[in-house]
Amino acid sequence: MTKLVVNSSEGGIMNVLSLALYLRIFYAALVLIVVSLMVFYVRGLTTKGETSGRLKAVFYGWLGFLVAVAILFHLLTAWQIPWVRWEIKRAEIVPNREFALNAKQHRFTLPAGGLKVRQGEVVKFKVTSSDLTYGFGVFHESGAMEFQMQVLPGHSNEIIWIFKDPGKYSIRSTEYAGPETEQMYLKDSITVLSGEEK
Amino acid sequence: MISLKELNPLQKVTLRFVVIALLFYGLTVIEGMMMRAVQVNIPLLEAEHFFAVLNAHPIVGIFGYSFMLVMGAFYFLVPTFTKKELYSVFLAELNWLVMAAGTGIVWLSSFIFHYSALYTNYWPLPVIGSTGVSLGLYALGILLIMIGILIFCFNLFATVFHREPGDKPLSTLIISAFGLDGFVNIFNRFRGRPDKVVEPDVPLPIVAIFRGTIDTVLDALVLGSVAIVFLVYAFFKLKGATLPTTWLDPLIYKNLYWWGLDLIADGLVLIYVAGTWYLLAMIITGRQIFMQNFARAALFVELVVSWFVWSHHLLSDQTQPVMMRIFSGEMITAFELVTSGIAVFLTLATLWQARPLKMTMPLKFLLGGIVGFGLGVPAGILQADLGMNRILHNTQWVIGAHAHMQILVGLSCTLFAALYAIFPMVTKREVKSEFLSNVHFWCQMVGGIGMSVAMGFAGLNGMLRRTLYMGDPTYLQEMYFAAFFGTILAIGYLVMMYNLISTIGIPSLISLFIRLPWSKTQSNIAS
Incomplete structure (x- = not known):
């Protein structure tokens, strides 16, 4: 292909x-x-x-x-x-960077080394769930949503994204999975560096 | 005040449905305002309790309030319009009892036993995140509601298709009830021929009710089946055994569940609403609906469209095939804009042809309902798009600008239009205070639109639905606006209830359900 x-x-x-x-x-x-x-x-x-x-x-x-x-x-x-x-061409796109995350018992497990990307890079997020249906949402510091997807157990949930604005982004579950879902919030867990930044 | 002696069994059962529905609406308003308080950082409810209330809120609102008000109105209107006896008043009486019991049990499962998988019930949350008792009660309540819905559908089908000797054959009635006669007439006109069916066998509003009822049956079968699965899991939970959750695939379950659930939002509600608009326009103007062949044909298209649109709920499910998301989720869903737009135009055109019209309460609420769908449907179409959905899915936009706008303004105003129209027919009394009816109307419009718009803007700013932000001030400003307009809405409800109760009279109201010891003398006094 x-x-x-x-x-x-x-x-x-x-x-x-x-x-x-x-x-x-x-x-x-x-x-x-x-x-x-x-x-x-x-x-x-x-x-x-x-x-x-x-x-x-x-x-x-x-x-x-x-x-x-x-x-x-x-x-x-x-x-x-x-x-x-x-989204339509997802299977054919070659990412610059790929991250695998897991959600289990209302907690996200991030890859070792954290989530650091460069503005304009093609990033693939691969999120799995070991128990419930969750959501994977990425938010700006202002609270505005950058993107989200559903995370179904037993499936590999993947999304291609290119961050256009540098800064800190937070992760939050965008799908309700019981009252404990509230704790699925990781503030400033993604860093997007500008083109010049090291 | 009303004397119950003056009412026939059909009027009594209609009034029972209306009273119970409005009480459930009050419960929904209380639940809504409790959650509004939490959203403006007033710690009224713990997280567990908040989500239990959130679980009960749509079930009580949709089935306890909307469905029961629709059922009450249609039980009265279908026999009146078709000039037939209701097939069974006994079944209608059983119907409100089963619906009320089911809704009450779901409420108990949430409020007391904290069942909180919400109406989405995404697999396997219902069976993992709840106790055997709460899951069992919730499933029992839903099952009862679905049984109630099937009783309603059977009773209406049996009424519409009941034939006396000498009546037209059943096949003719069915063709007309599907609106196929509308298609035949349109086809003939394209060929320059006269209408084949000049006087349709089934009146247009009944066509809409019949179509909506088909979706209602399908929805009840799907949700009832899911409730049975829950009951099985609850039974084994209570016995201390745990059944594997891998028996069901979350994606296939989600497709099946949303197919059934979406038949409510995108099927029967839109069709019933269109039918009620046509009915009210015909009552208000005394005329046939403008271009009624199109109206009949559009209702059939709406029915078929409603079976293929569920994927718009799965636009953010990356494992759902892209083609399904594009065709079912985007393209077919977009045609709801067309079918709803046809209903809006034909209703407004029918009224326009009869001008000048006096702005009566039914007319005001009818136009309010059209405004609600005029705002809520485009908001829904907007989010049913692969690009837009990426930033709108599960935000306050979905539940505010789309769902609450359609329910609180579109659907509720339509239902209140029907209520104010049939109230004098059912009770032989006018509603006591026109001033208070007007206060109710303006509170419903201002409160409903204001709250939905505030929630919509919160969604555009990134605020999620089904999420608590205690102590987080990010979206507080929008939530203050939503709470303010929600309060106006609640005031409107109280004003309406005061007005209706003072028209009916408290003793008459109570004796609708309970035989009071003094009811013999009471009915005399009341009259």
């Missing part, structure tokens, strides 16, 4: 923090638009007026719009969000 080499600019321009910012703007706009449209509609509904004979045409237009959004949305994210490509 031909192995694929990727780099940080592969597959699109989006990074996690800018995506979260766009989502905040989009969501605020969505709430305002939907509520405003309803206020506008209610004003019309309570006043007498002629119903447009083109209501059927409006319906077909609406139908077309919905179908277009449903299809184009996923095409857009596949084009602009690089980790979609990393």
